[in-house]
Amino acid sequence: MNEKVVEILLVEDNPTDVELTLRAFKKNNITNSVHVSKDGQDALDFIFAHGKYADRAINFTPKVILLDLQLPKVSGMEVLRRIKSDERTKLVPVVVLSSSKEEQDLIESYKLGVNSYITKPIDFENFSKAVSTVGYYWTLFNQPPL
Amino acid sequence: MKIETRLKLNYLISLSVIIILLIVLVWIYRMMIKAEENEDLAADIRKNALERIMFRDEYLMTNVERARAQFISKTKTVDNLLTRALHNFTKTSDKALCEEIQKSFDITNTIFSRIVNIRAKDSNLRRGSIASPEGEQRLIGQLILKAYDLNGKIARLNDSAELTATNVREALVLLLLCFISLMVISNIYNSVSIGNLLGKRVKMISEGTTIIGAGNLGYRIAVSGDDELSILARQTNDMAAQLQNSYAALEQEIGYRESANRELEAFSYSVSHDLRTPLRAINGFSAAVIEDYADKLDDEGKRLLNVINDNAKKMGHLIDDLLAFSRIGRQELKKQEIDMHVLFNSAAQNFIYTVSERVFHLDIKPMLAAIGDPVLITQVIINLLSNAIKFSEPKDSIDIEIGCSPEEHENIYYVKDHGVGFDMQFADNLFGVFQRLHSQDQFEGTGVGLALSQRIIHRHGGRMWAEGIVNEGAIFYFTLPKSRNAE
Structure with a gap:
């Protein structure tokens, strides 16, 4: 593949949220390459280099995966479980970006090994701040195990 | 049978035994009186018959008129006594004996009369002479023989009367004993069986209520019979059944509520998630317009967009508060x-x-x-x-x-x-x-x-x-x- 290595995988089915997230990145000068998966199956295919991503090199894992919980086909919780239970991907940082503040979602996510859980603020200013902070932190400051 | 009926029966048995006992006592007492009367009568006959023989002998030996008169007087007494005896003795053998006695008595009287007649005819000839003619001697011999026979029969009647009296007395004692023991035995039997029944029933009911009380509402006391405690056991069973029904209805109700609660949770979950997303879009895109098109908007345009922005935020708070409020009820x-x-x-x-x-x-x-x-x-x-x-x-x-x-x-x-x-x-x-x-x-x-x-x-x-x-x-x-x- 000729594209550059994907650094952020955004798993989000809602196009407005995708647009707002990308806008927040751009506004905060996060220029890392982003791949957007619109459902859980696409995300899993991308991560494990299956289906239409079969020729992608699996060892080029994203620096961070931003994951919504309510997704078509395969739920966000299931995607998280598969990532964290696979030796090849379990070290990839996963940040849940969800609208849900429900305690059960929080507990379940942390049990599955999520690295961070962020509730999407309704206010764009806060949303933009949250998303960019996550972007900076995981792509720039965080030192991943090599 | 009901316990109340059994207790009544107990009392009725005692009462009827007492009544029967009284009747029997009166009856036997009368029998005894009669037997004793007969005993006395027989003894009287015997005594008078003996005295009659004494007067007869005196007359036969002395030929004194007084002795004859006394003999006749005694004969009348004995005859009267015999008539009474014939009437009083009811036993067949005694009655037959009485008749025989009467017959023998009559014979002795006849023979005696003949002797008296003979002596009256010869009185002039043999005045002062004791010696009797041969015919008279024969009659006397017959008279003595018959009198001996009569005495034997009277003695037998006397014996029989005594025996009857003794028998009646013994029977009285025996009957008394029988009735008393019958009463005591039936009362004891009834009391013991009531006691057993009560014990059995109370134990069963107590065990049953303990089990039901411990929470096994499906348990039923095994009921047989129609006594009061069986009715109580049945009522206890009915109560347990009623409880079981109410319990089942309650559990069903709880089931409904739980599922309603789950639905409510699913509802608030989707409210929490789905209502927020469009609000974020409204807020985000109006902010984007203000940012990207600031030069093309006048102040009023910017103010209007900010109103949209603020209201989206406000609605976000409302949703959060509403969710918090509904969560309190479930938490x-x-x-x-x-x-x-x-x-x-x-x-x-x-x-x-x-x-x-x-x-x-x-x-x-x-x-x-x-x-x-x-x-x-x-x-x-x-x-x-x-x-x-x-x-x-x-x-x-x-x-x-x-x-x-x-x-x-x-x-x-x-x-x-x-x-x-x-x-x-x-x-x-x-x-x-x-x-x-x-x-x-x-x-x-x-x-x-x-x-x-x-x-x-x-x-x-x-x-x-x-x-x-x-x-x-x-x-x-x-x-x-x-x-x-x-x-």
């Missing part, structure tokens, strides 16, 4: 002993910095410990404190007093401010969801805080109410169960 209470002083104090710390530029005077009176969920109670305290501060803002200083007074089973806590207060006629509206007493421009807020606080207190079994005077301040009270270790 499990983690009750423990709470040091209310610590709770009030740490909650108050949150506000010190927000009002630092104002005169903030907080007076926390001595506090009593309570029982409750500290997280939820903290939420109540924060709500009350933030209200007190919010509604004190128009005043020069913020003056808040927190205190507590003990009641019998609960403690009353209060938060008193000297803020804008409220009109008591609207006191009931204070705790309604989204109910506000002030306009949105005067004081911020969604109007859920007090409703939420009251719901938390209600879930703890407490009460919450408020008193206020316009422009003078308000006091909010809530109660919580006392700590058991308070004393």
Whole structure:
């Protein structure tokens, strides 16, 4: 593949949220390459280099995966479980970006090994701040195990 | 058979045995009297017959007229006695004996009369002579023989009468013994069987009620019979069945409620998730317009977009509050002993910095410990404190007093401010969801805080109410169960 290595995988089915997230990145000068998966199956295919991503090199894992919980086909919780239970991907940082503040979602996510859980603020200013902070932190400051 | 019937039967048996016994006693007593009479009669006959023989012998030997007259008089007596005997003796053998005696007696009389006749004819010839002619000698011989026979028969009658009397006496004693033992045995049998039945039934019912009482509502006491305790056992069974039905109905009801609760949870989950997303879009894109097209918009255009922006935010808060409110109802209470002083104090710390530029005077009176969920109670305290501060803002200083007074089973806590207060006629509206007493421009807020606080207190079994005077301040009270270790 000729594209550059994907650094952020955004798993989000809602196009407005995708647009707002990308806008927040751009506004905060996060220029890392982003791949957007619109459902859980696409995300899993991308991560494990299956289906239409079969020729992608699996060892080029994203620096961070931003994951919504309510997704078509395969739920966000299931995607998280598969990532964290696979030796090849379990070290990839996963940040849940969800609208849900429900305690059960929080507990379940942390049990599955999520690295961070962020509730999407309704206010764009806060949303933009949250998303960019996550972007900076995981792509720039965080030192991943090599 | 019913126990009552059995007990009645017991009494009836005793009564009838006594009655029968009395009748039999009277009957036997009469028999005995009669037998004794007969005994006396037979003895009398015997005595008189012997005396008659004495007079007969005297007459035969002396031929004295007095002796003859005495003999005839005795004969009459014996004849009368025999007539009575014939009438009185009822036993066949005795009656036959009496007849025989009568016959022999008559014969002796006939023979005696003939002797007397012979002697009367010869009186002139043989006056003074004792010697008897040959014919007379023969008659005398016959008379003695017959009299001997008669005496034997009379003795037999006497013996028989004595025997009868003895028999009747013995029979009386025997019968008495029989009846008494019959009565005693039947009463003992009845009492023992009633006792056994009672014991068996009571044991069964007691075991059954113990099992049912322990929670096995499907258990039924094995019932046989139609006595009172069987009826009680059946009623107990009916009661258990009724309980079982009610229990099943309740469980079904709980099932419905649980599923309704699950639906509600799913509902609030989707509200929480799905309602937020479009709001974020509204807010985000109106912000994008302001950012990207700032040069093309005049001030009014920007203001209108900001109104959209603010309202989207406000709706976000409303959704959050509504969800928080609905979550209180479902959330499990983690009750423990709470040091209310610590709770009030740490909650108050949150506000010190927000009002630092104002005169903030907080007076926390001595506090009593309570029982409750500290997280939820903290939420109540924060709500009350933030209200007190919010509604004190128009005043020069913020003056808040927190205190507590003990009641019998609960403690009353209060938060008193000297803020804008409220009109008591609207006191009931204070705790309604989204109910506000002030306009949105005067004081911020969604109007859920007090409703939420009251719901938390209600879930703890407490009460919450408020008193206020316009422009003078308000006091909010809530109660919580006392700590058991308070004393």
